[in-house]
Amino acid sequence: MFSGHGEWQITKDVVVTSGVFTRKAVERIAHEAFALAMQRRKKVTIVHKANVLRLSTGLFLNVCREVAEQYPEVKVDDYHIDAMAAHLVRRAADFDVIVTENMYGDILSDLAGELVGSLGLAPSLNANEHMAMAQAAHGSAPDIAGLNIANPTGIISSGIMLLRWLAEKHTDHKLPEVAATVDGALYQTLQDEVKTKDLGGHASTSDFTEAILDRVNSLQK
Known part of the structure; x- marks a missing residue:
């Protein structure tokens, strides 16, 4: 064996990749999905590829x-990952909570971000029972680093999600109010046509952020 962890290069011309699915892990993410659905439209879509990966994503589908x-009370349907990508493009409004494994979720989340206007709008939250990490779905975007043109909506929305997660975990009634204030200011900024370059506007990252801060201050008065 040459090298590898999760992926193994057996020879210089052959690489083998493995995926690990456990009942415990699938149950945890499935419960999170259904609990979230109960707070929303009571609909969950399971995304998998059990017609090909019968054991791994087959386990995922069956446990879900x-x-x-x-x-x-929750309506459930399921789709293969390739079909789901097409359905999102054609009829995204028909879906609400989507539960899937990590790689498929990574792909679909970027697709969903672009469908609403820009990947710069998409938030994300990585969480387990004890800790969480908020980050914009687009990652660090090194190609535009230092240019002051990035859309900060994704990271701000990720922070809002983190505040709500912390509020639930610690039964803190003030944090949802803070999250709602920032969320409202962000929404109003977008409604007022303050747009960064990716949305067809001319506002810099700093301009957009200052606009949100102005609206946060006005909402607190």
Whole structure:
């Protein structure tokens, strides 16, 4: 063996990749999805590729279906990952909570970000039972680093998600108010046509951020 961890290069011409699916991990993410759905439109879509990866994503699909039985109020459907990408483009409004494995989720989240106007709008939150990390879905965007043109909506929205996660975990009633204030200011900024370059506007990162801060201050008066 040449090298590898998760991916193994057996020879200079052959690489093998593995994926690990455990019942415990799938149950955890499935419960999170269904609990979130209960707060929203009570609809969950399971995304998989069980027609090809019968054991790995087959386990994912079956465990999600088992968890679904504990949430009879939630409507459940499932799609293969390739079909789901097409359905999102054609009829994104038909979906709400999507539960899937990491790589498929990474792909679909970027697609969803572009569908609403720009990947710069998309937030993300990586969380388990004890800790969470907020980051914009687009990553560090090194190609525009230092140019003051990045859309900060994604990272600000990620911070809002983190505030709400912390509020739930620590039963803090003030944090949802803070999250709602920032969320409202962000929404108003976009409604007022303050746009960064990726949205067809001319506002810099600093301009956009200052506009949000102005609206936060006005909402607090």
